[in-house]
Amino acid sequence: MIIMxxxxxxxxxxxxxxxxxxxxxxxxxxxxxxxxxxxxxSPSTISKNRLIRAVFARQQTNGPHADLLFISxxxxxxxxxxRFEHYLSxxxxxxxxxxxxAPENQHRWQVIGExxxxxxxxPASVMTQNLLLQRGYTLSLMHSDPRNERWQLFxxxxxxxFEHAQALQFIVVLNGKGLxxxxxxxxxxxVGLRVKKRLISAAEQRDFQAAVRQRYGACVITGTLLTGxxxxxxxxxxxxxxxENSEGLIADSTVDNGLFLRSDLLRLFCSRxxxxxxxxxxxxxxxxxxxxxxxxxxxxxxxxxxxxLWSRVPAATRARLSRRY
Numbered sequence: 001m002i003i004m005x006x007x008x009x010x011x012x013x014x015x016x017x018x019x020x021x022x023x024x025x026x027x028x029x030x031x032x033x034x035x036x037x038x039x040x041x042s043p044s045t046i047s048k049n050r051l052i053r054a055v056f057a058r059q060q061t062n063g064p065h066a067d068l069l070f071i072s073x074x075x076x077x078x079x080x081x082x083r084f085e086h087y088l089s090x091x092x093x094x095x096x097x098x099x100x101x102a103p104e105n106q107h108r109w110q111v112i113g114e115x116x117x118x119x120x121x122x123p124a125s126v127m128t129q130n131l132l133l134q135r136g137y138t139l140s141l142m143h144s145d146p147r148n149e150r151w152q153l154f155x156x157x158x159x160x161x162f163e164h165a166q167a168l169q170f171i172v173v174l175n176g177k178g179l180x181x182x183x184x185x186x187x188x189x190x191v192g193l194r195v196k197k198r199l200i201s202a203a204e205q206r207d208f209q210a211a212v213r214q215r216y217g218a219c220v221i222t223g224t225l226l227t228g229x230x231x232x233x234x235x236x237x238x239x240x241x242x243x244e245n246s247e248g249l250i251a252d253s254t255v256d257n258g259l260f261l262r263s264d265l266l267r268l269f270c271s272r273x274x275x276x277x278x279x280x281x282x283x284x285x286x287x288x289x290x291x292x293x294x295x296x297x298x299x300x301x302x303x304x305x306x307x308x309l310w311s312r313v314p315a316a317t318r319a320r321l322s323r324r325y
Contacts, residue, residue: 010095012178015108018056021097025054040069045077050086054095056109063153064161065135066098066112067179069172070153076203081120084172085190088117096174115176119189123151123168130184131173137161148202170195204253212237216260216309221276221283223308224262238266240320256316268299278322281310 008027016024022035035054038044040062042054055069063070074080087094093116097109121128123139132139136156142165143150150165170191173182218225219235226235237258245251259276261269268274268285273292275284285296285303307313 010111010113012113014111050083052083052094057098059100067174071170072166072168074169084117091116113177115174118175118187119173119185120191121171122191122195208253209237211255212258212260219262220259220309221265221307235260235262236266257320276321278318281307
């Protein structure tokens, strides 16, 4: 029997340039839009039907295992989580290409072929840890704060797999021709509320920060301008009411629930050592602990002063300040 190969076939293990991949894909699917390689997924941003035409994974960011995608750059525009969940639920295939660290493959992609999503894992789950330990790898949490978690993957020689610890969000387990089935993974497993909460919270926080920054552009109390001259923010957005809803997210993430404050004043405000009167806009310092007597002389000049940008504070925000205490 003679097996005919056409010039639009994708053969497992073959190395191709992106232009070759895009050309073959266009010949294979003439009715589809062209492929893009700007990000992990093609199309790179969300579509109405949550489409994934192809995955272009890079070892340096998506991990050393062909069957595992370490995801650390999801946001509402890309919406990787919901797109992978859609393909997990429907078991639809998509094309998968990978690039390793070899210098000769800097501009080439290895064809893995058609794959499906087998499961989606929380980096902190026991299933993830056991899966990697079976392969001699260790996934370690290097840093954690309310905004993100930074993880590092160590190989069997205890060498880091990522140049820097990654703000890892979730892991996608793939199956397909040439991929070793992931042992100990329950097919259909999905990430839980913990992962989704962090992703939603990060998205809301970005929108909130941008809206508050646009409204004020400087510290409400002192008028200190936000500057790009430093690697750290001198002025930051904060919530007036940071109460959470039933899902553990900030209940009110609207711009009216925010203030733009110099970083040190923000911390005094959040710890309730600094109060802004909602009627007059006057700053009031308050002792919370006896040790605060050492700190307060540095801020005494602000006490009982009207906020410099008080005229920009709308009625809705003033009402929230009045309800804070």
